Amino acid sequence: QKEVEQNSGPLSVPEGAIASLNCTYSDRGSQSFFWYRQYSGKSPELIMFIYSNGDKEDGRFTAQLNKASQYVSLLIRDSQPSDSATYLCAVTAQKLVFGQGTRLTINP
Amino acid sequence: NAGVMQNPRHLVRRRGQEARLRCSPMKGHSHVYWYRQLPEEGLKFMVYLQKENIIDESGMPKERFSAEFPKEGPSILRIQQVVRGDSAAYFCASSRTAPMNTEAFFGQGTRLTVV
Numbered sequence: 001q002k003e004v005e006q007n008s009g010p011l012s013v014p015e016g017a018i019a020s021l022n023c024t025y026s027d028r029g030s031q032s033f034f035w036y037r038q039y040s041g042k043s044p045e046l047i048m049f050i051y052s053n054g055d056k057e058d059g060r061f062t063a064q065l066n067k068a069s070q071y072v073s074l075l076i077r078d079s080q081p082s083d084s085a086t087y088l089c090a091v092t093a094q095k096l097v098f099g100q101g102t103r104l105t106i107n108p
Numbered sequence: 109n110a111g112v113m114q115n116p117r118h119l120v121r122r123r124g125q126e127a128r129l130r131c132s133p134m135k136g137h138s139h140v141y142w143y144r145q146l147p148e149e150g151l152k153f154m155v156y157l158q159k160e161n162i163i164d165e166s167g168m169p170k171e172r173f174s175a176e177f178p179k180e181g182p183s184i185l186r187i188q189q190v191v192r193g194d195s196a197a198y199f200c201a202s203s204r205t206a207p208m209n210t211e212a213f214f215g216q217g218t219r220l221t222v223v
Contacts, residue, residue, distance in 0.1 A: 031208045031209060032207065032208055032209050032210070034211070034212075036214075042216075043199055043214045043215060043216050043217050044151065044199070044201075044214045045214070046211055046212070046213060046214075049211055051209055088150065088151065090212075092207035092208055093207075093208075094163075094164060094207065095141070095153060095156045095163075095164045095166075095207055096141055096153070096156075096201070096203075096207050096212055097153055098143070098150050098151040098152075098153070099150060100149065100150035101150045
């Protein structure tokens with residue numbers, strides 16, 4: 001079982017809609033959860049982090065964490081073409097481990 | 109306030125040569141992580157270092173690869189006797205404290221091409 005699992009996609013969403021990205025993790029001792037965005041040929045960029053159960057909102061982005069279900073998600077409201085990228089879920093226990101990423105395409 | 113600095117950005121090596129990749133963490137950060145990324149794939153953890161210590165090297169190949177983070181100077185990822193399969197993007201990230209409850213930021217990466 002992979003430590004961090006994401007649906008690799010591609011996920012296609014129309015402009016203006018809500019994009020929903022999901023991630024599960026295997027280590028119940030995980031304490032911190034991150035979402036990074038990576039454009040093609042570029043380095044990962046931190047966009048959200050969440051440490052406690054529940055929701056955390058930052059602009060158009062909402063991260064949701066459910067430790068009992070070992071599940072973390074990212075919602076992007078009012079999706080824009082510039083949101084088209086690969087989204088990487090990362091989890092820390094003793095080290096920072098990444099999922100394989102979900103490729104998101106926003107269609108104008 | 110400079111971010112994580114990696115150099116070189118691009119590195120070409122012939123098979124059998126050595127590759128040295130450098131990473132200077134953000135100011136105030138003493139924890140460094142190295143990852144390898146193949147095209148269209150995720151980030152594969154290689155090694156986690158704190159100043160002068162290797163904390164976790166469970167993702168490092170047993171041979172030819174080594175990493176260090178000396179008291180002074182950048183962290184170095186060293187690949188000896190490179191092979192074509194080592195061609196990849198190598199990313200470094202740094203954080204202020206241990207991975208729990210702290211954010212990590214990435215450098216621009218080093219694209220290694222072995223010819």
